Amino acid sequence: MPELPEVEIVTQNLTQIIQPPVVIKQWKFFRKDLRFTIPQARLKKLIGQKILKISRRAKYILFELADEVIISHLGMTGSWRLENSDWKKRTHDHLAFSFKSDNFLVYEDPRRFGFIELIQKSQLSSRFKNLGYEPLADNYNLNSVLKEVKAPIKTALMNQKYIVGIGNIYASEILFAARVSPLKSCMRVSDQQYQNIQVEIKKILNQAIQNGGSSIDNYRNGYGEKGDYQTQHQVYGRESEACFSCGRSIQSQALSGRSTFWCAHCQK
């Protein structure tokens, strides 16, 4: 579920909640794997160490320690939430750690597409060597990044090796805002359209963050609250409904295996 806005919000929430630096006091594990094996033994060795900072890269949450980094990816349905001694374990609570007495940060993930990794800080750049630009932080030129790419523009926007953080919802929303057809090959997107897309990437992602992200189903922020941005979606999930701009019917079609929504009249 979570794309850049949702992961950014969770990262900010977790920072507020645990207020680094804090010492890791205890781990609880309720299964041995999520998408990948949970490095339980190595995580337990971190007890007594301080989390110095919580940050985000692409759709990954990074708990930074002195020499190591705990990487958390939420997959489609992962969430972190704060619990205390009243914590009643839910079916899909898979692990937790405490950072002061009576507090647990709990990871819940029904589909278990999320994962937890532990790596040396020095390995971060090689771990993320396939990740592209941060759309809200980096300077980049979308035209030069994508103009040689054969794939449809929507597929390319979702490919994390070019630009990170854009997933299936925001790819459709960004292309509607930029008035570009999701089916159009990157090679045929005009310079002006690339400019528009680049502007809309920032605008849409920032608006989504300001509105608490998109909660279609599972997404909750670090305080267990839903986002509001789904109420502002222009095309995602609106198949056969009227385009807010021209009134014609919103199209839907699978593209690279992902449902894609657009207005064939407004987007060229």
Added chain:
DNA sequence: CGAATCACCTGATCGC
């Protein structure tokens, strides 16, 4: 090598 497909998993929804 890049591109396409598969795999991972639970749960909600839809058609019959």
Added chain:
DNA sequence: TGCGATCAGGTGATTC
């Protein structure tokens, strides 16, 4: 009401 098919915010692994 029940049941199988389909689909859901992602990405690493495998295959072509």
